[in-house]
Structure formats: structure tokens, C-alpha cells
Amino acid sequence: MDENKELDDELAALTDDLLDGRQPKATLPEVEELGSVVRQVQRTIAPDQAASPIFRDRLEMRLNLEWNRVYPRRQRFWTQRQFQYAAAASVVLVAGILALTLTKPGNDLLQAATGGQTSPVIIAAIIVGVVLGAALLFLRLRR
């Protein structure tokens, strides 16, 4: 048992030396014999090459695709397309109704809010709102 332990330790040390590029020193004849087998194994399967960066990147892209199939990303409701269509359409609709209501001559609400005058700033803000909402809707529908 002790003899085997000595053999085990010496063979392990010889292997470490070889793999670390140091000059191995064996005192037991059997370790010397097994050392030549270790050298042969090292020549055959030592990790002398890593995967190329090109292969690594290509594989990572492929795995990312597979990953998204297995673990589809949960979308927040405001990032979902249907919600965005509805929101954009609502902006256009509300802005349109506001524009029609507030710019109607003799509108009490507008006159109360603006001190009797229809403010060009309010009208411009409504027009900008309509244009932005329409643009958003157009962009979403185009995709």
C-alpha cells in the first residue's frame, strides 16, 4: 500500500512537471517506465489549441438564437405592439377631439382657460400632439 502510494505520488508529480514544462525527475524505475506513457498521452491529447475566436463568436450567436426559442423573453405590456398601436391611436383620437372642441368659436372651456382668447400656443400644442401620435402610429404600422 505504502509502496503504491509512493508510486502514485511520484507519477502524479512527474505528470505535473511534464505538463508545466519542467524537467521531471523520477527515482522509481516503474515511474520512469510509466513516464514514457505519460509523455505519449501528453503528445496525443494535451490542450494545445483553444477554440478559434471566429468559431466561439459564431457558436455564441447560434446559441443565443436557440436560447431565445427555449426561453422566450417576457415582454412588458407597454412594449407589446398591440399596446403601442392602441396608445398611438388614442393619442391621435384624443388630440383630434380636443382640437375640434377647443378651437370651436365661442367655446366656454377654452375661453375660461385662456381668459377669453384662443391661445396659439394651445393650438400649436394640439397640432404637435396630433402629428406625433400619427407619426408613431405610422411607424408602428410600417414595421
Place this chain on the structure above:
Amino acid sequence: MFPELSDEALVRQAQQGDWDSFQALYDRYLNKVYNRVKSRIPPEDVEDVTQDIFVVVVHALKGFEARSRFNTWLYTIVNRQIADYYRRRYRKGENAADDLEMVEDTIPAGGGGQENLDEQIEVQAAIQRLPEHYQEIILQRFADGLTFEEIAQQRGQSLEAVKSLYRRAIQAVRDQIGGEPDG
């Protein structure tokens, strides 16, 4: 990425759909898997087989229940994919000769002459004929580059037991090369 996290912690996060955790595992194991495949598969197919292995891992990861260590599970997939590769080759009728012919393709030509090439083919065939636990410890030390301490830690064995297993594995390679039965 995540150098402080264990494989098992990364797996748990990956199982929740965390791509970054999976990527950390991928970075940790790509070269080890690649080297293992390279030592057993013809060079022209090494990348394809490595890719197949990781695709299988992505699909099977949800079902991994951590009854074994992650790398044990991973290397089981590696071994199964390599076996599948040779089964497909045999089915196609390619290279359906003996082990020696099979491994001949895996050794890159050049850099040592025909004698060296013959020796490498012989050693590789000898390793392929070993029982799996002998093959595994040789691959851990040479292909994965693990120290004996790390191997002992991974296998949950004492350092003495690992060194003893390694010595018996090397003796078995010697016996295979010499045509003697392994002990």
C-alpha cells in the same frame, strides 16, 4: 463574467432564463469541451460536434436537476454526442473499420513525422478502449488541464484516491499499448 459564482449557481440563474449566466458557463467550458471533442473526433468535424453539444445543453438545461455536478452532466452529454457521431458514421458506412482507423482521422498530420503519428494513433486507440473512469481521469488531467487537487475536489474523492486511479489508468494505457490486459 461571474468568476465568483459556482457552476451550480450559474445553472440556477440560467434556468430562470438568464442568458448572461449561461454565457458565463459557456465561457468556462467551451475550451474544455472543445479539447475533449478534439481528442476523439476527426478535426473537420470538431466544431460541428462541439456546436451540437452546446445546442443540446441549451435545450436540456431546464431539465437538469442538480443531482450530479454540472460538469459531470455536461461531460455525459459530450460522451453521448461523440458516441452518436460515430454511430452516424457507421450507419453511413463511412470508416466502419476498427478503432485504429477511426482515431486515425483525429490526429492532425505533420509536426513529427509518420512514426510520431503512428504512436499518437496507437495511444488514442488505447485510451478509447479503456473503461470510462480511466478515460475520464486522463481527460480531466490532460484535456481539461485540471490539477490533481481540482480533480479530487470535483470527484469528491481524496487526493490519494485520485492519484491512485490516475496511476492505474496510465498503467492500463501502457498495457493496452503493449497488448496486455488492463488491471
